Amino acid sequence: MKIPELREKINSLASQSSHLEPEPDQRKEWFQQVGDYAEHFLKGLNERPVFSTTSGDPTQWSSDFLPDHPAPLPQLLAFVTSEIDAHGLDPASEGHLGYIPGGGLYPAALGDFVAAVSNRYAGVFFASPGAVRLENHLVSWMADIVGYPSSSAGHLASGGSIATLAAVVTARDAKEIKARQIPDTVVYCTNQVHHAVNKALRIAGLGEAIVRFVPTDKRFRMDVQALEVLLKEDRKKGLHPFLLVASAGTTDTGAVDPLAELAPIAKANNLWFHVDGAYGGFFVMSDLVKHLLQGIDQSDSLVIDPHKGLFLPYGTGTVLVRDGAALQNAHSYLANYMQDTLRATDERSPADLSPELSKHFRGMRMWLPLRLFGVAAFRAALDEKILLARYFHQSLAEREGFEVGPEPDLSVVLFRYCPKQGDADEFNRALVQAVQEDGRVFLSSTTVNQQVYLRLAVLSFRTHLSTIDRCLQVLEETVAQLLK
């Protein structure tokens, strides 16, 4: 093509591609329509069931899923409402009391909007000093609240699992675990450890390492003496103890391992000490329970999830590593085409501390709510969750027929109903299913010591006393119905 022809062709393509840049009036209209959708969604939270067994209408999806021609936004938002929002579990609901509840603070959504509109490049300091500095400040703030030194480092990841992978890879490299040693390398945790840890070990190439499940006490916490016995035995066998994983709040029962007792054992045995605080880490902000988390500052690495304990929408986890250089050694890489980005005055870049290069500017969704509401509101919400769990535990213990697990360390309560006749496990399986189908609250179940237990997990910022009272009422009504 000659240049005039080329110009003509380019201009004719631009008349189509410029549809990708809407006019200001169109933007305002769309913004309004999305805002209306959000209001409608939030107003309906208490009218919709927390859980629906339906999955939508697949025929709405199959034919011409992504056509060439444009569609009006209200039609697309109606599709979201009918095909996505109405089915399965509603993590935004105050009644979500199963698994580990999610959040979804409204200003976090606004933060995502701001970050996506400006699309600042938050991977490298050179590209957006402000975005990177914001994320570095958030990481330092988290390091500070858990008691890590200023020489620590970390990054905002997409969630706890990916953050765990970064921690395991850092541990592997810091302890110089080579391929041939892996079959003799030993990892210590309890059987309550989150499967994200096992998954991370396998992805990090440590799938052939030996995993020792250290016995737990009655409250599902790691038994320190049992750990010491295992360590001695393994050394005698000529094995290579490498990694100790403790939980700061297990998913199943909310148990916190005795971190302060474990830390010196890890040190004496030259173990990398990792703490999984994906669920429970932010409870260091609560004066009610922070004593339980003592020793968390002595860990070598820590995972702490703002999309759990800070009530953010899904997509934000954090890894912190006490020796920041170890995190950097495991993740930094130089590419020729990035040579302009190296300047001595630069602050740390997420790209040098994480597996990601181009990444979502996650800091904006975290900073905006923290600043807009102030940190005190978060501290109060965390205290409230702890007390709501204690309230539920005590209230249920007083009710005939219910058996409660240990007093909760954090905000997870284990319980079951003990019918006078029949199989208790079967009854409790039926109970959890009936509660889920009822839809006023959502609970999940687990198996502990070979018995089926129901779990109540309080972590939604929308869950308040009236929600827990509703849950107690639903349980009483459902048990009565099942006994009929």
Ligand SMILES: *Cc1c(COP(=O)(O)O)cnc(C)c1O
């Ligand atoms: C949720 C959770 C994880 C996994 O984190 P994701 O953000 O879901 O990937 C790991 N450990 C514990 C204790 C958790 O509660």
